[in-house]
Amino acid sequence: MNEETKAMGQNxxxxxxxxxxxxxYHYERHDDDHFITCTVTGDDLPMDIIxxxxxxxxxxxxxxxxxxxxxxxxxxxxxxALTAINDNLIDGSFDFDMSEGRVxxxxxxxxxxxxxxxxxxxxxxxxxxxxxxxxxxKLFMMAKGMLSFDQFIENMG
Numbered sequence: 459m460n461e462e463t464k465a466m467g468q469n470x471x472x473x474x475x476x477x478x479x480x481x482x483y484h485y486e487r488h489d490d491d492h493f494i495t496c497t498v499t500g501d502d503l504p505m506d507i508i509x510x511x512x513x514x515x516x517x518x519x520x521x522x523x524x525x526x527x528x529x530x531x532x533x534x535x536x537x538x539a540l541t542a543i544n545d546n547l548i549d550g551s552f553d554f555d556m557s558e559g560r561v562x563x564x565x566x567x568x569x570x571x572x573x574x575x576x577x578x579x580x581x582x583x584x585x586x587x588x589x590x591x592x593x594x595x596k597l598f599m600m601a602k603g604m605l606s607f608d609q610f611i612e613n614m615g
Contacts, residue, residue: 505587
């Protein structure tokens with residue numbers, strides 16, 4: 459990776475931190491690895507948020523892992539539910555590791571030949587938190603057998 463690419467990544471990382479500082483949000487910096495962590499409180503479950511600046515790919519990703527695993531007997535229904543959710547999302551998507559039962563939300567922005575602003579990072583944070591807050595409790599209820607796939611689909615619209 460060349461010095462210009464490294465410098466661009468550092469600038470993006472510092473801009474994300476500046477957004478958190480400007481808004482007065484609590485977060486943790488991980489300067490050596492260019493990632494930022496925070497927890498957002500929604501209507502129900504707390505949401506872990508991770509901003510990762512990937513210098514070599516010139517992208518920034520926001521990842522929000524769900525704080526629970528999907529049991530094996532609920533994974534097919536969860537995969538179908540996530541497909542229905544993703545089909546309705548404008549920005550970002552839910553990822554599902556079927557073998558581990560892990561669900562996470564991901565939103566990515568490229569900064570190739572671009573300058574990204576604090577406003578964009580705030581948008582990424584707000585859209586992600588709103589989206590995760592909308593669905594995390596429903597996915598949790600499906601994982602615990604409290605909500606069937608059919609009930610989930612009925613309540614989507």
